[in-house]
Amino acid sequence: MSGKMTPGRFLRENAVIIIFIIITLAAIQPSGLSLTYIVQELLTRLGRNSFLVLALLIPIYAGMGLNFGMTLGAMAGQIGLIFAINYNITGVNGLLFAVLASMPLAILMGYICGVVLNNAKGREMVTGFILAFFMDGIYQFFVLYTLGYAVPMKNPAIVLSRGYGIRNTLNLDIVRQSLDTWWMLKIGPFSLPMASYLVIVVLCLFIVWFKKTKMGQDMRAVGHDMAVANSSGIPVNRTRIIAIIISTVFACIGQVIFLQNMGNMATYGAHTQTAFFAVAAILVGGASVKKASLANVFVGVVLLHALFVVTPNAGQKVFGQAMIGEYFRQFIGYGVIALSLVLYAWRSRKEAERQREGLRGGTAAAAQGGAK
Amino acid sequence: MGQETPLLSLQNISKDFYGTVVLQDVSFDVKPGEIIGLVGENGAGKTTLMRILFGMPVIRETGGFKGKICIDGQEVSFTSPFDALDAGIGMSHQEFSLIPGFTTTENIVLNRESMKNSPLNDVFGDRMSILDRMDMRKRAEGSIVKLGVKLDPDMLVSEMPVGHKQFTEIAREINREKTRLLVLDEPTAVLTETEAEVLIRALRQLAAQGISIIFISHRLHEIIEVADRVVVLRDGVIVKDTPTEGVTVRDIASWMVGRHVATERVDEAHRYFEEIILSVKHLWVDQPGETVRDVSFQVHKGEIFGIGGLAGQGKLGIPNGIMGLFPGGGEVLLHGKPAPLNDPRTALQMGMAFVSEDRRGVGLLLDETLEWNIAFTAMQIQNKYLKNFGIFKIRDESAMKKLTEEYMDILHIKCTGPKQQAKELSGGNQQKICLAKAFAIRPDVLFVSEPTRGIDIGAKKLVLDALHKYNRDFGMTIVMVSSELEELRAICDRIAIVDEGRIAGTLPPTAELAEFGLLMAGERSAKSEEALSA
Amino acid sequence: MNGVNKESKVGPRRMLVRGGLAVVYIAVMVMAFILGKGHKILIDNKDSQDGAIKAFENVNVTIDSQDPIDFMAGDRDQTSVRSQWHTITIKVGDQQPVVKKVTLPLNENVVLLSIPKLMANVEPYVVPFVPADEPPPPADNSGNSNEFTSPTGTEAPAAPTAPAAAPTNP
Missing domain, CATH: 3.40.50.300 (P-loop containing nucleotide triphosphate hydrolases)
Structure with missing residues (x-):
């Protein structure tokens, strides 16, 4: 754990960040985008995505890995938005309504997800991933068949012409960027969506505060060692469920913030990549499956999105096709996740090997092992 | 008070x-x-x-x-x-x-x-x-x-x-x-x-x-x-x-x-061995709960070498490490040639075999027939019981059947026939199948780990007799690891006691019980291996 | 889980706080609903159906602080407002402006406001708008809310996980 920070070790531990910085810097020139444009884009995207990425933190503290189940929260948020649009509730009030209306659903979803993950201890990530696919089916059924059929819809503009089911794309004009423009600070050529930032700051403060509570301490204990936590009387399963519920509720709010900035919503597709890009961002920021911090979130969002901003143009200029840049993004996103997971496994193995060296009693290796 | x-x-x-x-x-x-x-x-x-x-x-x-x-x-x-x-x-x-x-x-x-x-x-x-x-x-x-x-x-x-x-x-x-x-x-x-x-x-x-x-x-x-x-x-x-x-x-x-019931030792004659077949130097093995820290010992050809000690001290780690089932390091020489660690297949090919203490997990193919179980390792490692048709090979069913019947006879395996599934047998008979499987590849050195764990007394005796018989009749060198001091004393020629991942001392089976107790308790005895083998 | 920390009993104080919070939660939601509810007002300057109330020749209407709208007889115009309560300033010809308070029905997205009826104080001057025949729904522009639509305006390729069941529009 402790020890000298050699250049080699620094490179190993920050490999992902360094690769990202290099690729982005290399792509800025051919993209032909002005620095002002890139910075403004990043400021916007910080407000748009940070909340979703922050939602990943608490399950990591509780040792449940990256919560791919946050997609469930995103679905809940979208259902809230559908109702807000249906009732024609405009502006920030519409967002507030969407969040409050969908929160009970998000809590329920989080509970279900937590119970399922408790039955799949040690395989939370892949379970959460598949659970999200399964819930996607239920979401589609709900939105495609029951809305307008079992649940009457008031706004014909969002309902399919057959009379039930929600249209493929939902126009969010009435709430579009209402949070962002509520308090827009202009500094030089940049405009900063302060209200969105404020919400994110409040969430950060909450997370910092939460870590100091008994619940936060219990989550850390459970995250480090479930058996020990259990034998000391901490209700392990309950604690894990709570961690997932909190994450799911944050994902729900985060998705509403994300979509209000986008201004429209692909009813059946907006949530599918929510978890994927949030996970990619936090990993790029230097987090691992076991360890993450607030700094990882913001560094990750900036780095990942800097790349996303510049690559399509760079692709256009270099290869004559913006499409290449688009594919590049998918490729990068999945690549980062895979790379991070592999690096993590590799590091754990190195650590185990290092400890094993201590087993060789009396031999020269023991002396070496001790010196490390 | x-x-x-x-x-x-x-x-x-x-x-x-x-x-x-x-x-x-x-x-x-x-x-x-x-x-x-x-x-x-x-x-x-x-x-x-x-x-x-x-x-x-x-x-x-x-x-x-x-x-x-x-x-x-x-x-x-x-x-x-x-x-x-x-x-x-x-x-x-x-x-x-x-x-x-x-x-x-x-x-x-x-x-x-x-x-x-x-x-x-x-x-x-x-x-x-x-x-x-x-x-x-x-x-x-x-x-x-x-x-x-x-x-x-x-x-x-x-x-x-x-x-x-x-x-x-x-x-x-x-x-x-x-x-x-x-x-x-x-x-x-x-x-x-x-x-x-x-x-x-x-x-x-x-x-x-x-x-x-x-x-x-x-x-x-x-x-x-x-x-x-x-x-x-x-x-x-x-x-x-x-x-x-x-x-x-x-x-x-x-x-x-101290025990009241001592298993009778079959032959009292002290045997002498010349050739060293297996030599282990500074072995360490990372088996969870059975860590081996630094173990060195030598086994003579034709000998039954016992390894005892309390649970968790590392005695089980020794065969598991030598056979490559858990990561380890150090030097293992078989017939003077280095045997690679962490490579079970080569270990088997070099003529070592292992009857694991984990019968159901490592030892047996529970859902397969007895003949499959017995012939499996021999088939995989030595290409026995296979008919060669050039580019592909098929199993020699009749040879397998014959082999199985032979062992059923020698080891008194109680079963309905060679086609019975391994999981249907009792613990003692499963253990005999494990032994038969190891015997079938005719190893130069056979490791047996806790061969009598969880089987009843009658079956224990049969298992020990089988080991004894193979040692005497075929000159098979056996390294036997067991928590039961009595059974080690019954058939082994020398017994090493492991304590905290190291060999605390090696004793002849006729040594006093208290001597063994002291070694297990970490109170190192003055007796050295050299003194014994002299 | 054998809890050492048994759930402490929920005391009356806690019940009160939790109950209060539940009320506040619902109150905020209702408030967001009412205050945020958008209504589309169709403003009419037409004769009433029975002909008893005549349209004004020329009237100028200001809703809240929006831009004033001029109406000739028989005109209809529309505007969007938020929340239920509105102040409408009506100036008929060169007369003094008249200020009227109007409360819109909460649950209607589109209402019809008749200026002549409002001036004559004849109920109902606000009626839910019932379209004669359903207007064709606006085309479903399948814009992608994928944020990764590039700044050059090229659409992102469909996500590989795009739902198969997405309905097609007639």
């Missing part, structure tokens, strides 16, 4: 697991401020006794126990370990129950943190309280002072030397205000000698403050040093309960291992 009411009184505790008696009529008292040394071999019933004391659910699930537990003269009945904690009994386990990423303080007050109310308490309950770290630290320091050791309250457990972890664990137990009785299970097993001395001083200090201690250890000199009274368990019965004054390590060792 006079006639005061004992703090804890165990009265006529008996326990059986589905008919197998593990504890019989166990009674002893613990007075306030007294240190009891509890010793016994593996399987003597120490663990079961402590489980009963702590109200572990496993006891109730297996039919409960007979007898009474009294605290302060009042009968108690614990339904969970938490009840025992509430009654003031603390336990420190052999495996550390600490959270590595937490500091000393956080571990000492784990789940008993000091808290201050927060506004969200009323909404989401008490778990939203803020931790009062100042007070937590103060309490932790209090416990550390009480224990009389030096511990940094802010150090991470993962960065601590192992001795400090042990102190942290004990500090946590005495941090409970009510704790009056501490049960320490092998607290010194992982400590260096100096650390163990510090711990023993700390325990004396605790006892002086009125806390009673049950000290379980296989290091007998520590028992004599620290305990007021020693209780020796053997096969579920208390064979000795005596003040430690005037007792020697040798006495305890002989009480511990």
